[in-house]
Amino acid sequence: MLELRSLDAGYGSFQALFGINLDVKAGEAVGVIGPNGAGKTTLMRVISGLIRPGKGTITMEGRDVVATPSHRIVDLGIAHVPENRRLFPRLTVDDNLKMGAYMPGARAKYAERLEFVFDLFPRMKERRSQMAGTMSGGEQQMCAIGRALMSDPKLLLLDEPSAGLAPVVVQQVFELVKRIRSGGLTVLIVEQNVQQVLKVVDRAYLLEAGTIRASGTSEEMMKTDTIKQAYLGV
Amino acid sequence: MQAFLDIFDIYLLEAVVNGILLGGVLALLALGLNLIFGVIDVTWICYAELVMIGMYGMYYMVQVFGLPYWVAAPFAILLVAALGAALHYIVIAPLLTAPPINQLLATGGVLFILQSFATVAFGIDFRNLGIRLPVLAIGEMHFSYSRLLAFIAALLGMLAVYFFMTRTYTGTAIRAISQDRQIMSLMGVDTKRIYLITSALGGALAGLAACLLVLQYDVHPFVGLSFGPITFLICVLGGLGNFVGGFIAAFVFAEIISLGGLFSDLEWGYVLAFAFFIVMMFIRPAGLLARRS
Ligand SMILES: Nc1ncnc2c1ncn2[C@@H]1O[C@H](COP(=O)(O)OP(=O)(O)OP(=O)(O)O)[C@@H](O)[C@H]1O
Numbered sequence A: 001m002l003e004l005r006s007l008d009a010g011y012g013s014f015q016a017l018f019g020i021n022l023d024v025k026a027g028e029a030v031g032v033i034g035p036n037g038a039g040k041t042t043l044m045r046v047i048s049g050l051i052r053p054g055k056g057t058i059t060m061e062g063r064d065v066v067a068t069p070s071h072r073i074v075d076l077g078i079a080h081v082p083e084n085r086r087l088f089p090r091l092t093v094d095d096n097l098k099m100g101a102y103m104p105g106a107r108a109k110y111a112e113r114l115e116f117v118f119d120l121f122p123r124m125k126e127r128r129s130q131m132a133g134t135m136s137g138g139e140q141q142m143c144a145i146g147r148a149l150m151s152d153p154k155l156l157l158l159d160e161p162s163a164g165l166a167p168v169v170v171q172q173v174f175e176l177v178k179r180i181r182s183g184g185l186t187v188l189i190v191e192q193n194v195q196q197v198l199k200v201v202d203r204a205y206l207l208e209a210g211t212i213r214a215s216g217t218s219e220e221m222m223k224t225d226t227i228k229q230a231y232l233g234v
Numbered sequence B: 001m002q003a004f005l006d007i008f009d010i011y012l013l014e015a016v017v018n019g020i021l022l023g024g025v026l027a028l029l030a031l032g033l034n035l036i037f038g039v040i041d042v043t044w045i046c047y048a049e050l051v052m053i054g055m056y057g058m059y060y061m062v063q064v065f066g067l068p069y070w071v072a073a074p075f076a077i078l079l080v081a082a083l084g085a086a087l088h089y090i091v092i093a094p095l096l097t098a099p100p101i102n103q104l105l106a107t108g109g110v111l112f113i114l115q116s117f118a119t120v121a122f123g124i125d126f127r128n129l130g131i132r133l134p135v136l137a138i139g140e141m142h143f144s145y146s147r148l149l150a151f152i153a154a155l156l157g158m159l160a161v162y163f164f165m166t167r168t169y170t171g172t173a174i175r176a177i178s179q180d181r182q183i184m185s186l187m188g189v190d191t192k193r194i195y196l197i198t199s200a201l202g203g204a205l206a207g208l209a210a211c212l213l214v215l216q217y218d219v220h221p222f223v224g225l226s227f228g229p230i231t232f233l234i235c236v237l238g239g240l241g242n243f244v245g246g247f248i249a250a251f252v253f254a255e256i257i258s259l260g261g262l263f264s265d266l267e268w269g270y271v272l273a274f275a276f277f278i279v280m281m282f283i284r285p286a287g288l289l290a291r292r293s
């Protein structure tokens, strides 16, 4: 579904990603793990068009993502839940969700998508007229994921959905990822919470200093010595 | 003594009502400026000059080409909306990331260009539509229909903006973009297009104000100076970019001007309004309803 080939990206003269090759197949859940500053967020940003790559190619179902204007990439079926959620704090939950359905294709399905999101997060239905910025961290994360789901994506990019949440809520977020997957959605997820994320994904990539250091199925990754020592603490 | 009080009350009531009527138009002017500031984060110093161009547009369409007022008004609104979009496209867009002072200087430059253009193109004569609307007499009080009309039209205009901003996808995007510009593309929003639409909307509000003001005031190249400064004061007092604050501040100022004018000339009303503003800036520097920090 998604293919990245020898991709370079960065900010101005600073290069953050070096020759990334990465694949996500339809129906898969793929994790990206790595230390702070490794370039995980940059990777997500370059896929969704928030920053444009220096070199390399990105294709989504055979279509060239790099040649697509950034505000049209969501139309290719890619929805990005950014790091730190980035809700519109002074818009209501309803309006935040509405923004997720901004593209003409999504507007036509608005009512149906809203029902889907409210099914997934009954809490959002209770909070629909509350300002997004006044909700709890966990609620905000639900709203951010809901907003991304409003566009009826094929591929969901999640950047550290569990960051800053209490352990119980973290558990809920991972449960949710499982549920979203079972609905047939393809997921690419960045996480610091390595132990947890390896339980919900099929495969994972280890990103360090802007390059892919290792990749494999979750079981393989859990058995890799470097990952065991550095990320699983065993 | 009783007779004196009766007369005084009537004048007072008349002044209060006239203040409310004036407040409507001032609120409309403030809304346009606040919209641009709140969404694009630039101040159109030349805002009142856009109104002036719109007033000339009305003058030429009605007086020179003989169009009925009702036919000319939509064209004037469209004209100033196009002017607002052009202002954004030509002047603001290239300066979006420039320091605020450069943006101020650029729109200040446009102010002088528009004034000079009007002087050269239209001359310095005072002109009007030659339409004199009757005066409504309620008991001892007198209200001009042009003011009543302006008030109602201004309220309807603001109501239309409210529904546009809250009910449509584009309006919601306009509100969202001021809160997080960077991630708008993730929603599929083309920020350049939204800025252009916002500028056109700000222009359209100036155009509507022009249609209403030209019923009450003569137009000349420097007419912008009569209501430009007061519009800025209203926006600052209400908290720049704060729509509700601007709305309230417009009526506060209008009442001060109107009631101040009761005791002596209308010019003294303005002086009082400016003095009030200076005092308020010491008490509440961030505006009546302090905006987000
Ligand atoms: N807007 C930016 N401008 C300049 N450099 C940036 C910017 N954003 C990130 N970087 C740099 O790019 C590198 C990769 O950052 P990135 O945010 O992708 O890391 P990350 O793996 O997501 O880290 P974390 O786990 O802390 O979120 C870092 O060295 C960072 O300093």
Ligand SMILES: [Mg+2]
Pocket: A040, A041, A042, A083
């Ligand atoms: Mg990150």
